[in-house]
Amino acid sequence: MVEVTNVTEYQAIAKEKLPKMAYDYYASGAEDQWTLAENRNAFSRILFRPRILIDVSKIDMTTTILGFKISMPIMIAPTAFQKMAHPEGEYATARAASSAGTIMTLSSWATSSVEEVASTGPGIRFFQLYVYKDRNVVAQLVRRAERAGFKAIALTVDTPRLGRREADIKNRFVLPPFLTLKNFEGLDLGSMDKAEDSGLASYVAGQIDRTLSWKDVKWLQTITSLPILVKGVLTAEDTRIAIQNGASGIIVSNHGARQLDYVPSTIMALEEVVKAAQGRVPVFLDGGVRRGTDVFKALALGASGIFIGRPVVFSLAAEGEAGVRKVLQMLKDEFELTMALSGCRSLSEITRNHIVTEWDAPKPLIAPRL
Ligand code: FNR
Numbered sequence: 482m483v484e485v486t487n488v489t490e491y492q493a494i495a496k497e498k499l500p501k502m503a504y505d506y507y508a509s510g511a512e513d514q515w516t517l518a519e520n521r522n523a524f525s526r527i528l529f530r531p532r533i534l535i536d537v538s539k540i541d542m543t544t545t546i547l548g549f550k551i552s553m554p555i556m557i558a559p560t561a562f563q564k565m566a567h568p569e570g571e572y573a574t575a576r577a578a579s580s581a582g583t584i585m586t587l588s589s590w591a592t593s594s595v596e597e598v599a600s601t602g603p604g605i606r607f608f609q610l611y612v613y614k615d616r617n618v619v620a621q622l623v624r625r626a627e628r629a630g631f632k633a634i635a636l637t638v639d640t641p642r643l644g645r646r647e648a649d650i651k652n653r654f655v656l657p658p659f660l661t662l663k664n665f666e667g668l669d670l671g672s673m674d675k676a677e678d679s680g681l682a683s684y685v686a687g688q689i690d691r692t693l694s695w696k697d698v699k700w701l702q703t704i705t706s707l708p709i710l711v712k713g714v715l716t717a718e719d720t721r722i723a724i725q726n727g728a729s730g731i732i733v734s735n736h737g738a739r740q741l742d743y744v745p746s747t748i749m750a751l752e753e754v755v756k757a758a759q760g761r762v763p764v765f766l767d768g769g770v771r772r773g774t775d776v777f778k779a780l781a782l783g784a785s786g787i788f789i790g791r792p793v794v795f796s797l798a799a800e801g802e803a804g805v806r807k808v809l810q811m812l813k814d815e816f817e818l819t820m821a822l823s824g825c826r827s828l829s830e831i832t833r834n835h836i837v838t839e840w841d842a843p844k845p846l847i848a849p850r851l
Contacts, residue, residue: 485799487815488771488792488808495566495798502652503565506681507794510738511644516746517738520769523746527778527838532824540817541827546763546786547633547708547729549605552582554786554828555776555812557793557805558737558767559609559635561590564660566798572601574793577805579604581813586635586788589622592656594663599629609635609712612697614690618668620704625664627707634705635732636698639713641691643682644740655680698726710765713740715750717757724761730785731758732765737790748779752838755783773815780828781836 485491496504510517542553557578564570571593578585579602586607587598595608608626613619623634648654653675656662661671676683690697701709708729713736714720720731733754735744744750747768755764763785770776770787779787789808796804825831 485807486811488789488796488811491792491795491799491804491808495795499566499798502654503657504798505648505652506562506646506654507560507566507791507798509646509648510742511646511740512742514738514742516735516742516744519746520735520738520748521746521771523748524769524772524775524778527748527836529774529777529823530835530837531822532835535824535826537821537824537826539826540820542813542817542820544786544828546584549584549632551584551605553813553816554780554784555770555809555816556584556765556786556788557586558734558788558790559586559588559591559607559637560790560794561588562592562656562660563588563794563797564592565657566794567801569801570797571598573797573802574805575601575604575606577802577809578606580806581809583809584632587626587631589637589664590662592660592663594666595622595626595629595631597663599631606631607633607635607710609637610701611637611640612690612693613670613688615688616700618665618670621668622664623701623705623707627705631707633708633710633729634701635710635712636701637712637736638693639734639736639740640685640689641693642689643679643685644736644742645682646679646739649679649681653678653680695722695726698723698728702727714754715744715747717753720754720757720764724758728762730763730765732767732788733784734767734788737768748775748782751779751782751784770812773812773817773819776812776816777819777823777825777831778836780831781833782838783833 571591584605589611608631656673665671673680673684710730711723711728712732714731766779766784767788792808796808
């Protein structure tokens with residue numbers, strides 16, 4: 482096999498290895514997939530303003546997230562059904578994250594339970610929450626995550642209904658019969674029936690609470706003392722409301738372009754959110770991060786860290802735990818190199834002046850004639 486030298490290359494390997502239904506589920510975005518392409522394209526419209534002749538012999542990428550020290554500002558986003566990619570699924574991801582010294586977020590819809598993932602050993606982990614209509618189920622699950630040592634709840638707020646992913650509709654997507662939604666197994670919510678369209682879309686329509694609103698963010702704080710990250714914010718307005726309602730952090734996310742198509746890329750939405758947050762809570766980003774340069778651009782626009790989604794499932798499919806380790810290592814190496822070549826020795830030295838975006842005021846080349 483040809484050596485893998487960047488994160489994107491795992492996608493083609495995964496496509497070859499996986500059954501079509503699984504690959505399509507991982508890869509696809511909503512409807513026209515405009516936002517899916519834009520999540521990547523927008524990064525390429527941000528350019529660097531590197532600083533030179535700075536001693537970059539030592540580069541420190543460490544950071545502290547919600548009080549937890551990690552090796553780099555690159556973390557793992559929640560993605561569902563990881564055992565569909567590899568038999569070790571979430572176990573492999575948890576081990577890879579912990580050996581890289583970073584944070585893994587476990588999906589509510591994992592094919593391994595919170596307890597099973599905790600049993601893989603030490604590691605800083607967040608739990609992603611989908612709010613079910615049955616609030617007893619939610620309260621029980623949050624308590625289990627807390628007991629299993631998870632350190633924060635990432636509350637996904639962009640999925641009152643599932644986005645229209647046409648490949649899943651065509652494939653009549655369902656979870657393979659040998660897998661279950663492990664966190665819900667004993668609650669009679671662990672399996673997904675075949676449907677006339679996407680089985681997952683029907684499951685969401687049946688179980689997920691469409692009435693979810695800001696008062697539920699408050700409610701969540703009455704059932705857990707864990708910090709709550711609101712995942713799926715794209716506007717300044719919602720940033721302010723999230724902070725008013727007690728959010729400990731914001732994740733700028735468009736769900737990997739799988740929900741509402743024609744929302745902006747997350748890197749384009751980031752700065753608006755950062756400004757609205759006014760430094761009161763950390764702001765994170767996910768969506769389309771595939772290069773160390775992307776990580777740097779997000780930090781230059783004010784993110785405290787980023788999360789990766791698809792690279793994890795694609796590398797899992799290709800090489801299991803070793804693949805996820807390699808993805809994290811490649812991103813780390815590229816990010817370190819970007820810092821060195823930009824003249825930044827620590828994350829605090831990365832500034833807005835290290836990049837230029839198309840929405841920055843043009844600098845006139847010729848003095849205007851008066
Ligand atoms: C996701 N995402 C997601 N989000 C969430 O809150 N709960 C979930 O269970 C899932 N599941 C899921 C499965 C798959 C296959 C994908 C691709 C995405 C969204 C995910 O957390 C994240 O927002 C995006 O994946 C980030 O974009 P990239 O890195 O995939 O471009």
